[in-house]
Amino acid sequence: MDKEVDVFYRELPKVELHAHLNGSVSFQTIEKLIRRKPQLNIEHNMTAIGKGQRRTLDECFQVFKVIHQLVDSEEDILMVATDVIKEFAADGVKYLELRSTPREETTTGLSKRKYIETVIQAIQQCKKEGVDIDVRFLVAIDRRNGSQVAMETVQLAEEFLVSSDGLVIGIDLSGDPTVGHGRDLIPALQRAKNSGLKLSLHLSEVLSQYDETNLLLDIPPDRIGHGTFLHPEMGGSENLVDKVVQKKIPLELCLTSNVKGQTVQCFDEHHFKYWYKMGHPVVICTDDKGVFATDLSQEYKIAATTFGLDREAIWKLSKQAIDYIFAPDSVKQQLKQRWRELQPEFK
Structure with a gap:
């Protein structure tokens, strides 16, 4: 980034609502993990997609499998989560919702419950150290694991909704979008919603998922992840768009991820433009x-330069994101106050 322009995006207070924990592990943290586990013979190019590189969606999921090999104990998760939180804070993110699928590893004795507890421990540790960021956690359902595991995940999340002092606040539905059908997961998602957990669902990440998307929108989710193929210009339909608009469901849009993962051809064609307009x-x-070698400052800059948004428009985008967080209204008010204090003068 250009130095002077850089400063604006870096200092811009930001809200991050779609960040997968294991996919957010930086080059520096991967370096530490590789040193811990030399026997795995893992190299950096197996864990990230560099500048100018692209991968198919399937290849992107292979990258996660490699990272999971490196992150398989409580000690690893604590380090990874702490590093990720501090890096987001260093990038000017003031509020962060991390998401991750709880995993169990028999070799290290890691349980799904311990997985969530360790992420919570990292959040609390950063808070204790005075890191300037408010962090919450979404427990993820990996659609590849089927309906029974989905229900078990929701039951676990319900427990932490009560016991985590407001840190666990929702459910994420993610995983390989070409595997399984969303209809099988509706009972688990409906239960989560009824119990007070917020829902962020990856929807329409790939073409030809009209029926599934239609069913999941009826729940309805509180936010949509990607939604790449919802609208007609991308092969979706007016009916799906109408549902999203009527229910005012916010979209979490990830520009570099979609371009590098080849679900969108280039930034100019990104569906951000359709919904923003x-x-x-x-x-x-x-x-x-x-994995995608980016940060939130970079993503805001890409949106600004690609779609001709001035600094005031970018500031507004950043501030409006507060309205779509899953934390309670009291937190939204505190964040809006911070934005007022930090707002620059636009000429």
């Missing part, structure tokens, strides 16, 4: 800042 709620996010 319509005035529909959108939030710029990173998805996987480590």
